[in-house]
Amino acid sequence: MSSQSSVVGVAHEVVCNSKKRRVTCSFCQCDHRVTACDRKQRFGMHATEYVLTSDDLLTATSLRNRLKEMPAIEGCGKGSPPFESIAKEYLPRNFIIHEARSIGTNSRLWCISFIGIYGEVIKTHLTERIRITYDAMNCLVTHQNKVKKYVYDETIISPTAHH
């Protein structure tokens, strides 16, 4: 494998003449390791975390299965029309799945928010609690990059999930 693979959105500052190599969190850009990231932990507190990377396609498969199986509320609900595709700049972003909706027998919508490079929900009408179709979700889950992408499934807790 070549080491020329593209690097997306990752700070790669190199501090020369320093004994200590600078550590930059890939989740929030602060000076700690991603495994010690408070912001990341906060997102994971009430959600199931999926880590997508081109090195581990099994996780994408289990997330796809989860998307079909996760508890969904009937009807499309209120809101602006769902996005059928995702702007390129948001494709590599981490994101939260807040809610799934089922429409008819075979169709689903999801309510999601994108997390920016500093580990915060991006608060715009194009990025916070937007509704997306299956095709758009499929693009987000198809992550063909080594750089890890974190997905938070908040649908695990549902009042109607009891059998």
Ligand SMILES: [Zn+2]
């Ligand atoms: Zn961090």
